[in-house]
Amino acid sequence: MIITVAHSKGGVGKSLLSWHLAIALKVPIVDLDFQKTLVYTNNIRIANKHKSLEIIHPASVSEFIGLFDSWEDDKNIIIDVGGFDSNMNRMALYVSDLVITPAVDRITEIAGLSKFHQIITELSDKMQVDIKAHVLLNDVNPIAKDFSVMEDLIDNYEHFELMNTIVAHRADFFKTMEEGLGVTELDKGKAKKELKKLVKEIKNIGKENG
Ligand SMILES: Nc1ncnc2c1ncn2[C@@H]1O[C@H](COP(=O)(O)OP(=O)(O)OP(=O)(O)O)[C@@H](O)[C@H]1O
Numbered sequence: 662m663i664i665t666v667a668h669s670k671g672g673v674g675k676s677l678l679s680w681h682l683a684i685a686l687k688v689p690i691v692d693l694d695f696q697k698t699l700v701y702t703n704n705i706r707i708a709n710k711h712k713s714l715e716i717i718h719p720a721s722v723s724e725f726i727g728l729f730d731s732w733e734d735d736k737n738i739i740i741d742v743g744g745f746d747s748n749m750n751r752m753a754l755y756v757s758d759l760v761i762t763p764a765v766d767r768i769t770e771i772a773g774l775s776k777f778h779q780i781i782t783e784l785s786d787k788m789q790v791d792i793k794a795h796v797l798l799n800d801v802n803p804i805a806k807d808f809s810v811m812e813d814l815i816d817n818y819e820h821f822e823l824m825n826t827i828v829a830h831r832a833d834f835f836k837t838m839e840e841g842l843g844v845t846e847l848d849k850g851k852a853k854k855e856l857k858k859l860v861k862e863i864k865n866i867g868k869e870n871g
């Protein structure tokens with residue numbers, strides 16, 4: 662399954678979630694962001710004597726497409742898309758089996774989500790496919806309980822579907838990265854629980870999609 666973490670807006674947690682998911686699933690990451698943040702985190706991981714993560718940086722759209730030419734369904738990979746619109750990022754949305762779109766539960770986020778939805782709509786029309794993005798509420802206030810405003814909003818978008826898992830703002834998510842670790846490598850904690858729930862939901866979506 663090709664899992665793409667994408668949003669045309671920056672700073673929503675794409676790289677953070679890609680990192681923790683890749684470690685939890687023990688799969689490579691294709692990093693489409695020229696900032697290469699994850700390489701830095703991976704170097705800390707290597708320096709701390711943990712098993713290195715495989716990070717792939719395709720140099721061109723054709724090299725990127727080549728990676729997925731004859732992709733076997735049972736092989737998993739994560740694509741971390743940069744927070745901007747580009748041909749390569751659109752291609753990632755097109756080739757993926759599952760698109761996860763992190764979003765904060767703030768009404769001010771809706772402009773960014775609208776823009777991203779427009780990109781998906783254009784792409785779906787152009788490629789004659791129905792691309793769905795699974796919106797994941799991320800970095801939310803740990804004491805928040807009511808997400809009805811976001812639920813209602815997401816409901817209005819044909820190409821969006823809200824995920825059941827909710828990921829809160831937790832220090833474990835960035836502190837582990839500073840040590841080159843994934844939250845699933847911790848003994849316990851709420852961040853680990855949330856990430857495991859996310860993995861479970863991803864696997865279920867994979868099964869439903871056959
Ligand atoms: N659940 C979370 N808990 C704590 N911090 C978080 C969480 N999600 C994201 N952050 C923080 O938010 C910031 C932005 O995250 P990240 O770099 O992953 O975003 P991004 O979408 O990849 O951005 P860009 O589009 O620029 O690549 C980081 O400082 C990250 O540590």
Ligand SMILES: [Mg+2]
Pocket residue numbers: 675676677694698741742743744
């Ligand atoms: Mg990023």
